[in-house]
Amino acid sequence: MTATIISAAASPYDRRKEVEEFENTKLGVKGLVDSGIHRVPTIFHHPPDSLPESDPEEDPIPVIDLSGPESEVVDRVQAAAAKFGFFQVVNHGVPVSLLDRLVKAVRGFHELPAPEKTAHYRRDVSAGASFFSNVDLFVSKAASWRDTLQIRLGPTLADLDAIPSICREEVIEWDKEVKQLGERLLALLCQGLGVHANRLKEMSCSEGRVMVGHYYPYCPEPEKTVGIACHTDPGLVTVLLQDQVGGLQVKHDGKWVNVKSIHGALVINIGDLLQITSNDQYTSVEHRVVANSHREPRVSVGVFFNPSLRDNLYGPLPELVSAEKPAVYRQFTYSDYITRFFKKELDGKSLPNYYRLQNE
Ligand SMILES: COc1cc(/C=C/C(=O)SCCNC(=O)CCNC(=O)[C@H](O)C(C)(C)COP(=O)(O)OP(=O)(O)OC[C@H]2O[C@@H](n3cnc4c(N)ncnc43)[C@H](O)[C@@H]2OP(=O)(O)O)ccc1O
Numbered sequence: 001m002t003a004t005i006i007s008a009a010a011s012p013y014d015r016r017k018e019v020e021e022f023e024n025t026k027l028g029v030k031g032l033v034d035s036g037i038h039r040v041p042t043i044f045h046h047p048p049d050s051l052p053e054s055d056p057e058e059d060p061i062p063v064i065d066l067s068g069p070e071s072e073v074v075d076r077v078q079a080a081a082a083k084f085g086f087f088q089v090v091n092h093g094v095p096v097s098l099l100d101r102l103v104k105a106v107r108g109f110h111e112l113p114a115p116e117k118t119a120h121y122r123r124d125v126s127a128g129a130s131f132f133s134n135v136d137l138f139v140s141k142a143a144s145w146r147d148t149l150q151i152r153l154g155p156t157l158a159d160l161d162a163i164p165s166i167c168r169e170e171v172i173e174w175d176k177e178v179k180q181l182g183e184r185l186l187a188l189l190c191q192g193l194g195v196h197a198n199r200l201k202e203m204s205c206s207e208g209r210v211m212v213g214h215y216y217p218y219c220p221e222p223e224k225t226v227g228i229a230c231h232t233d234p235g236l237v238t239v240l241l242q243d244q245v246g247g248l249q250v251k252h253d254g255k256w257v258n259v260k261s262i263h264g265a266l267v268i269n270i271g272d273l274l275q276i277t278s279n280d281q282y283t284s285v286e287h288r289v290v291a292n293s294h295r296e297p298r299v300s301v302g303v304f305f306n307p308s309l310r311d312n313l314y315g316p317l318p319e320l321v322s323a324e325k326p327a328v329y330r331q332f333t334y335s336d337y338i339t340r341f342f343k344k345e346l347d348g349k350s351l352p353n354y355y356r357l358q359n360e
Pocket residue numbers: 123125126135136139150152208209210228231232233234235304306307338341342343344345346
């Protein structure tokens with residue numbers, strides 16, 4: 001009888017309240033793990049049908065040596081961007097020692113003592129550098145098992161004193177290198193489309209650069225949640241550095257495949273805006289990160305390349321449109337595009353679908 005009364009009086013699960021309590025700790029998922037929890041709290045539970053199966057396919061993602069003959073590199077980049085939307089690059093010109101230092105510095109930030117780290121916790125990104133857990137915490141149906149340090153690299157670098165001192169030097173060096181690499185990749189991708197190598201650069205597409213330093217702590221119940229839910233990236237191209245832990249998966253031919261960690265390599269993927277600009281010749285592919293079941297935390301550093309000219313029109317390049325290949329998308333400003341990005345939850349292909357013309 002007593003038990004019945006207690007259960008009837010128990011308050012229903014209040015998701016908003018739990019999300020706010022989690023947010024107010026300013027310690028992210030790492031804070032939960034450090035507190036010794038053995039269970040994944042309900043706000044992180046994803047519906048079973050959206051959770052990763054145990055046996056993804058072997059890794060067919062191409063690994064491209066950027067020091068090879070230019071015409072061969074263009075062909076391989078073109079084929080990978082069209083067929084997989086993902087590839088890895090080696091001999092890319094960024095010193096491997098810098099990549100190692102960057103991963104260490106980002107990890108160092110996430111592992112700072114609580115008072116130093118919480119000082120950076122904010123959702124307002126106007127200073128250009130912020131630490132938070134789950135960018136979409138207040139809009140997604142289920143949170144994910146990761147924390148993030150976000151830093152604006154371009155067109156203007158974040159305020160220097162907003163960038164945590166523990167990784168400032170590495171972030172500044174990394175931006176110089178990654179900007180050059182991004183410009184090279186955009187040029188290769190342009191050549192693969194048969195348009196002028198500088199076409200995307202001239203449209204400011206290497207200027208808007210946002211860095212995310214993700215930290216995926218050990219997850220005690222990895223079958224209940226994810227590290228990052230299935231999504232496509234909104235920009236043109238993403239350059240991603242991952243450590244040795246692994247867990248990134250990409251959809252290919254309807255199946256999830258692992259992207260293996262290769263020390264010194266960088267993972268490149270095509271974003272929605274390049275799929276649109278290329279009039280569907282390149283493909284922006286869904287990807288996700290499984291919750292980290294290893295005791296070792298996983299660290300990754302992504303840089304998203306976006307246009308900086310917000311009021312310019314973007315859409316399929318006119319050179320790629322003809323009577324045989326009509327425009328698949330309408331034109332729009334980047335301002336409109338980014339506003340729409342923040343209106344959606346992480347639900348796969350919805351940005352390209354929004355701008356798709358109904359003429360096929
Ligand atoms: C917060 O509400 C959300 C968030 C989301 C997010 C989902 C994901 O992130 S999914 C995980 C994969 N991540 C991505 O695919 C995107 C990662 N980020 C980026 O590519 C870029 O940061 C960008 C979002 C495309 C913005 O890049 P860029 O245009 O170069 O940068 P800015 O000029 O600095 O910012 C433009 C505009 O965006 C606002 N903004 C940037 N970061 C954040 C942030 N973390 N939280 C909130 N707002 C952000 C920035 O303030 C600017 O706004 P203006 O008002 O000035 O135009 C899904 C759904 C949601 O509702």
